[in-house]
Amino acid sequence: MKKFKITFFLIGIFLVFSSFNHPLKITASLIEYNANEKKIRVECKVFVDDFLQSMGRPMNVNHLNEKDIADIEKYFNEYYVITVNDQKFNFNYDSSYFQKALNVLTIKFNESDLVVKKGHILKVKNTLLFDVFGFLQSNRMELRFPPFFKSSYFESTKVKDSLTYTF
Secondary structure (H helix, E strand, C coil), rough: CCHHHHHHHHHHHHHHHHCCCCCCCCEEEEEEEECCCCCCEEECCCCCCHHHHCCCCCCCCCCCHHHHHHHHHHHHHHHHEEECCEEEECCEEEEEEEEEHHCCEEEEEEEEEEECCCEEEEEECCCHHHHHHHHCCEEEEHHHEEECEEEEEEEECCCCCCCEEEE
16 A cells, blocks of 8 residues: 555656656757759747747747847857858748647748859758757757758757768
């Protein structure tokens, strides 16, 4: 009977604490190149609670104000670097969508002019949320760069991880 009570107590504590925190520390991004328009676009999905912890301040993700947007752009420009032949993609906020039931915020950034030619070098370094979660964090990216490649996946699990690709 005593074992049962202890087990029940531990399960109860686990359920209480797990309801406040989710075990996955992950972001998911799409980096897509439009060869016809010579533009690149990026969208990123983050768990809101993790993202706000890394941002260091609360935000109403349903109604972002100008300061929120400026802080998001600054954060992404610091922790997520995409370059083609040393031309940096600037993260300029376009829109966002909060899925409350999933605790997920999808942030879309404006398309940016980036010409990609054979021989150019793509570099991607995504260290989003590593400042807070360290080795628990994982950043997954899908890259689409037709006509060079249809789809490729890259996962950053350490601050040192980066992708370099020669077209």
